[in-house]
Amino acid sequence: MGGTTFVSAGLIVVAVLVSFGVVAAVTPAARRVRGRIVAPRALSWLTDRVPMVVLVLVLGVAAVVGLVTMFVSILAEVTEDDELTAFDRRLIAWIADQRAAWDNSVVIALTDVGGKALLTGLLAGVAFLVAYRQRSWSPVVVAAVAGLGGALLVATIKLIIGRDRPDPLQRAIVEDGFSFPSGHSTSAVAVLGTVAWLVSTLTAKRVVIATAWVAAAALAIGIGLSRIYLGVHYPSDVAAGWLLGTAWLIVTAIAVRLPDLHRPGHETTGHTRVRPVAIVAGSVVVSFGAILGAVGLTVLAA
DSSP states (O other), X not given: OOHHHHHHHHHHHHHHHHHHHHHHHHHHHHHHHHHHOOOOXXXXXXXXXXXXXXXXXXXXXXXXXXXXXXXXXXXXXHHTTOHHHHHHHHHHHHHHHHHTTSOOHHHHHHHHHTSHHHHHHHHXXXXXXXXXXXXXXXXXXXXXXHHHHHHHHHHHHHHHHOOOOSOGGGOSSOOOSOOSSOHHHHHHHHHHHHHHHHHHTTOOOHHHHHHHHHHHHHHHHHHHHHHHHTTSSOHHHHHHHHHHHHHHHHHHHHHHHGGGGOOOSSSOOHHHHHHHHHHHHHXXXXXXXXXXXXXXXXXXXX
């Protein structure tokens, strides 16, 4: 384990501590605001008649569709080499000029937080801890779907699009492979979001839950921006990565919640035990195929 890895791990700790401080500072005001908010009648009427799991799933599907639509919109401009790509090149060139006078070590350590080693270790560690505490393998399955599924999705899309990275002379570090979408940005959202989700299942303390989500969001944003700053990804790569990572995180959540709609009428048997697994696997595969289908149609239409 190199020195940069220790610095990267330290940045994670700093992000958590700062997030905790921010959450603790705004909690009193948030409580006052929450106490004054009255749910609209329409929302109250809806929640009284529709199971919460159904509402969550419907809203989740709508969110995924919206996020994938925005992702495809960026992809369309990238494949057509439109104004967005011209902006990409200008911004990367400007950043390269400004970066020459700065020490990039901290930014490199931040970008390494989004690398495979740290993200995989963090996700696996939290997943197995939660699995041990809950006496269930479900957290490990959630982690596998979010981490491995997201990585496979990015790798496949990169091969389909085949966008080259920015000019090597404008990069602060050496990177190979294709550029769109940013794998670091996608994984940061999907994996760190899953870590925050798993942490949330261990406690009912809102401060801890909020800290986990704020830290995950801050790190994901920082990792994405670091990729632009170091010149290894265009801004559109990073924006697309954030959208794709968020969509896949929601897909994972939907897949895990879908079995809640299944209500076996008899005592549990081998058949009913395997059915939730089939539901999760089927929904993940369908979502994966739908996203790739949208990408393929966009490329063909360009």
